[in-house]
Amino acid sequence: MKARRGDLSGPVLAILVTLVLLAIGAAIIAYFVLLGGAPQQAVIAVVGQPTIVKAGANDFIANVTIKNVGSTNITLQKDDIKLNITRDTVTADFLSKTDLTPGATATIGFKVSNKWTAVAGRETVSGALIIRGVGTLEVVFRVIRPS
Numbered sequence: 001m002k003a004r005r006g007d008l009s010g011p012v013l014a015i016l017v018t019l020v021l022l023a024i025g026a027a028i029i030a031y032f033v034l035l036g037g038a039p040q041q042a043v044i045a046v047v048g049q050p051t052i053v054k055a056g057a058n059d060f061i062a063n064v065t066i067k068n069v070g071s072t073n074i075t076l077q078k079d080d081i082k083l084n085i086t087r088d089t090v091t092a093d094f095l096s097k098t099d100l101t102p103g104a105t106a107t108i109g110f111k112v113s114n115k116w117t118a119v120a121g122r123e124t125v126s127g128a129l130i131i132r133g134v135g136t137l138e139v140v141f142r143v144i145r146p147s
Contacts, residue, residue: 042134043070047105050141052125054116061093062110064129064139068100074134075099076106083110085127085141086118119143 008016050064062085068074076099081092094109108129119125122143129137 040072041070042068042072042074044074044100044131044134044137045069046129046137046139050139051144052119052141053144054120054146055111058114058116060112060116060119062112062127062141063094063107064141065105065107066100066129066131066137067105068102071102073099073101074131076108076131080132081108082130083127083139084130085110085112085125086115088112088115120145 044066047065047067050062052060052062055061062083064083076095076097078092078095081095083090083092090110090112092108093111095106096108097104097106100106120143125141125143127139127141129139
């Protein structure tokens with residue numbers, strides 16, 4: 001093979017191909033790092049053991065602590081938090097925090113009227129914790145009986 005006038009030599013061609021491949025690699029890395037990052041989402045998890053305690057003649061309070069394990073802030077409002085338990089849907093009565101940053105926890109309390117007899121003889125009671133804009137969690141409460 002004879003080199004003709006105006007042809008690129010082997011080393012020059014190798015350098016040009018290497019530069020093009022480096023540029024393509026840098027573009028792919030920039031896409032995934034800068035533009036294709038993980039989406040911001042709100043995710044909650046139950047922390048510790050949710051409990052039910054008697055309050056009054058036939059009422060009880062259900063307490064649950066949640067943690068923001070997502071990557072964005074969660075704003076909690078009492079009207080946006082509901083608990084389905086003992087065939088009733090109740091709204092949060094007590095909330096320890098209103099804004100949950102990633103990694104933060106909050107305790108939520110629900111007062112359920114005239115239903116202590118439905119849980120009094122049980123060890124655990126299941127319920128569904130619903131937080132608007134975040135999701136629904138199945139929660140298992142431990143019933144604390146008065147002595």
